[in-house]
């Protein structure tokens with residue numbers, strides 16, 4: 001099984017001009033340390049909102065939107081996922097980096113241990129792609145959306161620094177990118 005940063009590295013390796021909305025905490029720090037881009041929106045503070053922001057972006061422009069989310073955050077706003085499934089934009093890809101815990105705050109267990117979030121997303125109408133060992137992210141980007149890629153990852157965070165951009169810098173350059 002990959003660590004979260006290894007999975008993010010592989011995703012970044014296949015991205016072209018997709019827009020990325022990334023879960024808060026270590027996932028965003030890890031993405032930032034692998035590669036920074038004006039195409040990246042690093043969530044700050046709010047768990048559960050990345051798919052909702054991704055949905056709005058997918059509905060309002062044509063580029064593919066890749067949401068990198070965590071199990072704890074997905075569970076905090078399952079309603080946002082239902083709305084995304086019901087709106088069903090073809091250009092929306094949600095990648096669940098499932099470490100079965102709140103990894104960024106000390107790896108306390110989530111209920112992802114008890115329920116299968118791939119099954120939950122499938123019952124909502126997502127095109128679910130499941131991975132176990134080596135994820136094929138090229139395939140994830142080729143499928144019709146809305147896609148829900150379930151990627152199990154090991155608990156633990158990489159030793160990466162905090163993001164040295166202000167919230168204003170993150171949103172302003174991101175919105176310039178999206179409008180262009």
Ligand SMILES: Cc1ncc(C[n+]2csc(CCOP(=O)(O)OP(=O)(O)O)c2C)c(N)n1
Nearest residue numbers: 025045047070071072073101102103104105
């Ligand atoms: C509403 C809310 N509750 C708690 C927190 C504190 N918090 C920040 S990140 C995080 C864990 C997120 O877990 P998950 O989405 O599974 O991502 P992981 O770090 O495991 O990749 C928590 C509990 C928060 N930011 N917002």
Ligand SMILES: [Mg+2]
Nearest residue numbers: 070071101103
């Ligand atoms: Mg998690």
